[in-house]
Amino acid sequence: MDRSDGRARRTSDERRALTDPSRRCRVRVAGGSIFDGTRWHQDRDLVIENGLVAGITATASRCDVQLDARGCLVVPGFVDAHMHLFPGFVSRLPAFGVTAAVDMFSTPNVLDAVRRESVHHPLSARWMSAGVGVSVEGGHPRQLIGQGMYEAFPSLDPAGSVAEFVDARIDEGSAFLKVFLEAGRVAGQVLPVPDADIVRAVCQAAHRRGLRVIAHVTDAAGGLVAVRNGVDGLAHAVIPGPDDAAAEELVREIAERGVFVIPTLVAISSALGIGHGELFAGTVARRVNQAWTAHARHLGRTTADPAAWERTQRFVAELACAGVQLLAGTDAAFPGVVPGASLHVEVALLQSCGLPLDDVLTAVTSAPGSLFFTDGVGRLVPGGVGDVVVIDGDPQDQLQTQRLRAVVMAGAVVTSDLDAAVEEPAERASPVTAPSPIFRRSP
Ligand SMILES: [Zn+2]
Structure with a gap:
């Protein structure tokens, strides 16, 4: 050689x-x-x-x-704790060192296609999914139906039973429940969100079935509603406002209640108009094709808000200081975020928030591995x-x-x-069983 x-x-x-x-x-x-x-x-x-x-x-x-x-x-192989899978992702993730992925929202048709891909490519990344989660009419992420990204999916009927809605999601194959509390921080418009009673009922119904609940939040008010009503994890760091006392309160409550956080810094920075595509390097950079390089440059917002980005980084640093379990996740393929490659940028951004080496490595391996998978994934x-x-x-x-x-x-x-x-095998080895796609419930 x-x-x-x-x-x-x-x-x-x-x-x-x-x-x-x-x-x-x-x-x-x-x-x-x-x-x-x-x-x-x-x-x-x-x-x-x-x-x-x-x-x-x-x-x-x-x-x-x-x-x-x-x-x-x-x-251990890296785990991306926050992705949105589409066909073509799981078979390519291992080349980037990402051998397991947690899907934080997908519709049944998309997941069927991902499942077929896993069968067709036995060395695809292992994965599991929240399915469609719990959203309310007019709320995030229902705008994605109108944008043609997903087929129609059910939202919670305010007059209906939350427990029945949760049971239906579990029967559909959800491995955990995702609840969407996007009041418009990222969307840039006021959006309806599930209220505290709904969040509490979702947590009770999911916990009764042995499943975790993870909340999408991007502001401190939503974060407080989520953690005070029983969610196990937050799918994003929040973007604190200037002198945001609620964000300080949120750090304390997250730490006290043992909630884990997936900051998705690479996605939030893109949403704040700050790109990290130029940070691809080494082997990883060579494996990002032209189309994904263009995607990395296409940020969630064109005008940059460096002050909000700095506040978000400080929020994550405070979570780390408070001993909160952080997980590395990218939110790929959000604008500016590339499946596989961007997890390496997320690792670098977590380091830049002051996480020590062991904590960064844990965040991208054993922490998400043991929370979302079995079979020793991440270890x-x-x-x-x-x-x-x-x-x-x-x-x-x-x-x-x-x-x-x-x-x-x-x-x-x-x-x-x-x-x-x-070496020449002494005797012919028995065939190795391919890794089965993991689509099962949390322990
Ligand atoms: Zn997401």
Whole structure:
């Protein structure tokens, strides 16, 4: 393999050997600093067998493929905790190191298409969905029907039973409930929102069925209604106004009640007219095609509001200081936000809000993995899924997740420019089962 130009060249034979399912019965990711989702392991090897993590070990043993990860960071596959899936997304996410995605709103037809894509491309990202969630007539995100983005979907009848509405969403396949409290901060117009009684009834009905509730909020007033009436998480950071006492109160209440927050900084900055498309770098930048590069430049607003953006960053920094669990999510494909690539920008923005290295890595791996998925998603634990990202460089110097060196999905090498040794299998391996698309309820 010639690496004289700094990038690996691999022959097609080598490539085939790495991605051939029969070769991936035992994969070793050797050396490197391993962060397993909660703890560090130095000078150890990660071994994946039949698609699942076998262990983190210092003992060398036979393997079919060995990737040399010395000088690299080895972490669980990334989880994007806030996306809106469309056909074409899940099959491409692993190339960006994103091996699992939480869909925060989609209609049944769109999800059917995503499900077909997952079956057609066995190495697609794992995913689960809120389905259509709880909105009121005339409220967000019902304007998307008029824009032709989604087919018609039911809204809550103010005279009807909230519990029955929630049950219908669960029967439709919702893995958690999303409730929309967008009073117009982002939309730029006053919108109707579910009132406190509805939010409380949604939380009671969902919790009774063992499902979590996540609220879309973008202002502190909506955030307070959500957390005081029982939601488990917020799908965005709020955009505080100047001298916003309610935002300070919200930070305290979020921390006290143990609510998690998915700040989606990359989407909020776009909504405030501040772009981060220019921040794509390294391997990630090379994988963003022309159409998505154009999408990254197309922001949610043309006039920038840097003061509001600064207040939002300060809000997230205060959440972090208060010990609130933050999750990395992008809200892709909101204007300016690119599926896969923008999660790396979100990681950088969370760091810029003062999150320490371990907290940033947790936010993009084990925190969303354990909240939304089972099977060890977001962690490198024995018996858990063998989804791994290898990043160039020592993270203690500077975390630059965009310098992807390898991605392993369910034990199969999706992409790699690491030096690799491929051994002849002693006996023909049994075929590896493909990762099944996860569309199931929260624990
Ligand atoms: Zn969203």
